[in-house]
């Protein structure tokens with residue numbers, strides 16, 4: 136099957152009176168790994184199921200490989216899908232789970248054998264081919280489910296939270312495996328998750344969704360460094376981004392004022408001409424730097440709590456006006472609760488948001 | 497696990513009534529039945545031991561042979577047809593039809609009727625001069641013939657029809673619960689795989705529903721062994737002895753024909769047959785339980 140791109144135009148989906156997706160547009164390039172990221176109930180699965188043809192759409196158009204498949208049956212769309220609950224056929228062996236769809240479709244037997252063998256080898260399932268799903272571990276089951284998708288030689292692979300039933304270690308392992316698979320096959324993949332680590336590690340581009348709307352569609356780096364609004368900023372990143380309320384002030388140079396503290400914004404890439412207005416400053420814990428007390432742009436804060444995290448330490452501080460923030464520092468930092476320290480917020484690592492709309496400034 | 501003496505005592509005293517009933521009613525009554533079958537009791541029980549004489553008589557008894565023959569036909573057809581019809585009804589309802597609750601209740605209605613009522617209704621329906629045949633002829637299908645109930649070689653199939661009609665609703669309820677337990681994503685995966693619906697049922701869903709089928713089959717099988725009232729109400733064993741069944745043989749000989757010896761021999765034969773069928777199944781279940 137030809138690798139294909141996916142083009143979704145003004146898609147509308149609802150259940151009864153509930154509108155889940157409204158006028159959604161999304162273009163996925165051929166061979167791209169696109170991750171749909173968002174909180175529970177935001178419509179990720181709904182979108183994926185619509186691409187697969189498993190639910191009816193109310194309006195709009197879905198094209199796969201340039202072909203309008205809005206009303207096509209799932210099997211005719213050139214897609215394959217991996218489900219959260221594995222959805223393996225429980226009374227069939229691993230081999231039959233993978234081959235059954237092809238058998239029913241009338242694929243020649245030697246071709247089926249070749250494809251199953253190839254997928255099994257790729258996913259290290261060769262020795263498990265004659266087992267039943269109930270005789271496999273969770274990770275193995277999910278690999279079988281991936282194998283069942285692979286033998287379809289589809290143009291687009293869809294994954295609906297495939298790793299969320301697995302424990303942390305297996306999840307990390309399979310994540311790498313899926314990434315390797317993508318590199319090897321070069322197939323188009325659309326992957327749903329609410330785990331941002333998965334999204335950041337796997338994706339070529341991430342679509343962050345909320346309430347049925349794609350908030351930002353960008354590379355992981357862009358999403359992380361330049362979130363377009365406060366929702367994206369707070370949803371992506373762990374530990375989460377700090378938000379400090381204050382206002383912008385234009386003087387000899389533009390600055391952000393929070394109580395007695397003044398942060399220079401010299402070097403911040405404003406999207407539009409800034410005005411003197413209330414704003415929220417966002418900064419990630421790892422972008423905050425310790426600095427000397429006489430630095431004019433420094434901010435002093437009291438340490439409230441220290442969380443050692445292995446490779447580094449998360450230090451929770453409170454500003455004079457009561458705003459709390461956290462920052463990351465080397466594990467060997469000599470800090471004690473109650474100490475006061477001075478930090479600076481580098482202008483090129485900041486994000487500024489409008490206080491009311493939450494949009495990036 | 498070690499229980500204190502106290503809690504052990506309270507466990508025993510809680511179980512005691514059930515244990516007594518078990519010992520006296522089941523074991524006691526069964527042993528008495530077996531013993532009676534080895535005597536020449538007629539109207540009143542006596543203790544004159546005659547060995548296996550009653551069993552010899554039983555095997556030479558035409559009516560018993562017919563009864564056994566009938567129960568085999570009835571058992572095989574009733575269980576398989578009730579499973580089939582019940583499953584198909586469940587599949588039909590599972591297609592998310594409208595008014596599902598109403599339809600489900602209607603299907604379950606027959607099960608709430610006693611066998612006697614079922615038997616009478618079907619006796620009337622199948623009666624050539626009153627029922628279906630009569631209606632068809634009055635509509636102008638002059639050649640329509642449906643007189644199974646008055647023909648000796650087909651009367652037993654009428655019992656099967658009535659039995660299946662009555663039991664299908666229950667089987668449907670069991671099967672529907674099984675179908676509803678199937679993970680929605682399996683259906684989605686099958687659609688992506690391009691499997692036709694019937695193929696999904698046959699190759700994936702039915703193999704998953706072993707427990708539902710086993711439950712339904714066990715319930716239906718006990719109904720087969722107990723088959724009595726339906727035969728009494730519909731055909732009273734007739735025409736002639738054409739639709740006699742073992743339980744009716746036992747009851748008739750026990751009370752009407754005053755032949756306790758022969759009746760208990762028949763009852764004992766039924767018991768042994770049931771044990772012979774059930775024991776391997778229980779053994780297999782226990783083995784499977786161990787392996788898990």
Ligand SMILES: Nc1ncnc2c1ncn2[C@@H]1O[C@H](COP(=O)(O)OP(=O)(O)OP(=O)(O)O)[C@@H](O)[C@H]1O
Nearest residue numbers: 150153155173174175176177178179180181182329
């Ligand atoms: N079959 C359905 N009938 C009615 N409402 C539905 C149905 N499926 C989904 N919804 C609703 O649509 C919205 C989006 O659901 P969806 O399953 O797409 O969320 P999701 O982003 O995949 O969440 P999760 O991360 O929990 O899987 C939810 O509000 C949900 O309640």
Ligand SMILES: [Mg+2]
Nearest residue numbers: 179180181296
């Ligand atoms: Mg979902």
